[in-house]
Amino acid sequence: MHLAIPLRKNSNPSPYATRSTKFPLLRRSRIQALVVGALLLGAVFFILSHLFNQGDTIPSGAPPVVIVTVLDPDNYSKEYIDNVKENRIEFAKIHGYTVFFPNIKDYDLNGSPSSWAKVPATRHALTRYPSSTFVWFLDQNSFIMNPDLDVESHIMNPKILDNLMIKDKSVVPPDSVIKTFSHIKGADIDMVLTQDKEGLAPGSFILKRGDWSKFFLDTWFDPLYRSYNFQKADTHALEHIVQWHPTILSKIALVPQRTLNSYSPSQNTEESGAYKDGDFVIRFAGCDQYSNRDCAKEAEPFSKQWRTVFRSTR
Numbered sequence: 182m183h184l185a186i187p188l189r190k191n192s193n194p195s196p197y198a199t200r201s202t203k204f205p206l207l208r209r210s211r212i213q214a215l216v217v218g219a220l221l222l223g224a225v226f227f228i229l230s231h232l233f234n235q236g237d238t239i240p241s242g243a244p245p246v247v248i249v250t251v252l253d254p255d256n257y258s259k260e261y262i263d264n265v266k267e268n269r270i271e272f273a274k275i276h277g278y279t280v281f282f283p284n285i286k287d288y289d290l291n292g293s294p295s296s297w298a299k300v301p302a303t304r305h306a307l308t309r310y311p312s313s314t315f316v317w318f319l320d321q322n323s324f325i326m327n328p329d330l331d332v333e334s335h336i337m338n339p340k341i342l343d344n345l346m347i348k349d350k351s352v353v354p355p356d357s358v359i360k361t362f363s364h365i366k367g368a369d370i371d372m373v374l375t376q377d378k379e380g381l382a383p384g385s386f387i388l389k390r391g392d393w394s395k396f397f398l399d400t401w402f403d404p405l406y407r408s409y410n411f412q413k414a415d416t417h418a419l420e421h422i423v424q425w426h427p428t429i430l431s432k433i434a435l436v437p438q439r440t441l442n443s444y445s446p447s448q449n450t451e452e453s454g455a456y457k458d459g460d461f462v463i464r465f466a467g468c469d470q471y472s473n474r475d476c477a478k479e480a481e482p483f484s485k486q487w488r489t490v491f492r493s494t495r
Contacts, residue, residue, distance in 0.1 A: 244273075244277060244279040244310070244312075245277065245313060245314045245332075245333060246273075246276070246278040246279075246314070246316070246317055246331075246333070247278065247279050247280070247281055247313045247316045248269050248273055248281070248319060249283075249303055249306045249318045250265065250266075250269055250280070250281075250318075250321055251283055251284075251285050251298045251299055251302045251321060252265070252266070252284055252285065253284075253285045253295070253321060254284065256469075257476070258477065260477075261476070261477045261480070264484055265321055265323075265324075266280075266282060268324050268484075268487055269282075269319070269325065271328075272325045272328055275328050275494065276331050278332075279310065281302075281306045281309065281310070283302045283305060285298045287302070287305075288301040288302065288305075291404070294414040294415070296415050296416075297402070297407060297414060297415045300398055300401050300402040300415060302318070303316055303318050303388065304395065304398040307390060307394060311390075313390060314390055315333070315388065315389055315390065316387070316388045316390065316394075317332055317385075317386075318385065318386055318388075319384075319385050319462065320384035320466075322384075322466070323384065323385065323465065324462070324480065325462055326456075326459075326462060326487050327459060327460060327490070328491050328494045329494065336441060337370075337373065337389065338367070339366065339368040339370075340367060341367065342366075342373070342434055342436075343367040345367075345434070345437065345440060346361075346365075346367065346435065347361060347434075347435045348361055349362075349363040350435060352380075352381070352423055352430070353420050354379070354380065357424065359424040359425075359430070361430070362430065365431060365434075367434070369431070369432065370389070370432060370434040371389045371393045371397075371433075372387065372389070372394070372397065372432060372433045372434070373386065373387045373434045373436055373441070374386035374387075374433070374434075374442075375436055375438040375440065375441065375454075376435055376438065377442075377444065377450065377451070377454055377466070378450065378454070380413075380417075380420055381419055381420050381423065382438065382466070383416055383419055384442060384464050384466055385441050385442040385462055386441075397429055400422060400426070400429070401415070401419060406418040406421070406422070409421075438453060439454060439455075439456070439457070439461075440461065441461050442454075442462060442464055443456035443457070443462055443463050444456060444464055444465075445465045445466070445479055465479045465480060
């Protein structure tokens, strides 16, 4: 019996066979949809990144420094307050800074001494001016005396700070066991302040904007510390925090007093902290705490001096 042999298929398709265009068109439309989707997704990420990173970006023209001075118009004459404000404003104009003058009554201190107002005022400035790099708190009873100096290059420049920082020094003189760290660098610093012969002197200090500065101010203003009734209120609270919280001490630099906190020569101060012509700042520290002192009278000769020096720079 013979079986039929099936015909062998031709492996070469006809050159004239038509191809379906359905699938290529489908693939092309999918590719176009993917491209459009990718572009839209990229645009969304771009917009969101700018919205959420706005606080970390310094816009062009933003003032690099905010000078904060809490004013007490109820206990000082209008002439004196205006003089203090003009001093800050004129200095800010020279360097492209901005000023912030909150009233001492703007903050609820819950019965604590009025000196505590510096803490929420500085925190307020960080929030109000989120694009500024530094906040400089300067006590009302003081004048900026040298318009040729500035915050960024004179003090906060990391290379300058490396040379200014006082390392391995008792936080509270003369013999506090807790000392400033010897290994930290200027680039690590977020706060700069000075000492006087009695301890830390927060009448003039500079903070670098960032998460640490907000954390630090919130810690300093904690109701627990205000409830302790320290003899020197916020100053002693600061000394307590700095000595017992290494995470705070590691970000703080002590610099020589005359760098930004020279005291009036009429005070009982050490020679190393007494004001000399050419110093950045003069403070009449404690002029409001003793009946035999008058802030306005102590400030009067230096008021004339700063005006004369400032005019010469124009």
